[in-house]
Amino acid sequence: MTRQPRIAQMVKLLIDRKIIIAEVLFYFNMSIHDEEKIFALVSEFGSPHPELLESSFQTIFTCHYQGDASLKLIEVFTVQSVVAMIPHQFPGIDGVLFYLVERLGLDIIKMSGIEEYIPDEA
Known part of the structure; x- marks a missing residue:
């Protein structure tokens, strides 16, 4: 049985x-x-699904979870940000893919009237 990843532990490197x-x-x-x-x-998650990436004009980053088959030791300075990887079954695609969501919750903070400056990533 393959375990599902926990969303709170996802990072962009x-x-x-x-x-x-x-x-x-x-x-x-x-x-x-x-x-x-x-x-x-x-x-590590797999490479982005090429057809979904192309058909979404490079906006939907989806990939397979690879579990213990893709373990890697990294230095923490390579971590750029904490992200969410949301599981979803896309029509016409076999298996569950995970899609990337960055800055999760910022839209909710903006709705509450609390804002802070977050510089764009280069």
């Missing part, structure tokens, strides 16, 4: 100038050559 979405399994510190570093064990 920037590694070698490539955006990767991953589920964080855990964080830990380690001393390497007398330098303290912080790492995370993550499970």
Whole structure:
């Protein structure tokens, strides 16, 4: 039985100038050559589904969850932001795909009248 990822642990990473979405399994510190570093064990999501990405004019980023088949050790400085990966069954696509939602909840904050400046990502 494949476990479903928990939404609260999803992050967007920037590694070698490539955006990767991953589920964080855990964080830990380690001393390497007398330098303290912080790492995370993550499970990467697959590449974006090409047909859905193209048909949505590059706006719907969907991918398969790969679980333990795609574990990777990363340094935490590669984490760009916390994101949500929402499971959904798209018509004509076999299996459940997860679609990316960034800045989840900002629209609700705006409706409440509380706003803060958030710079655009480069």
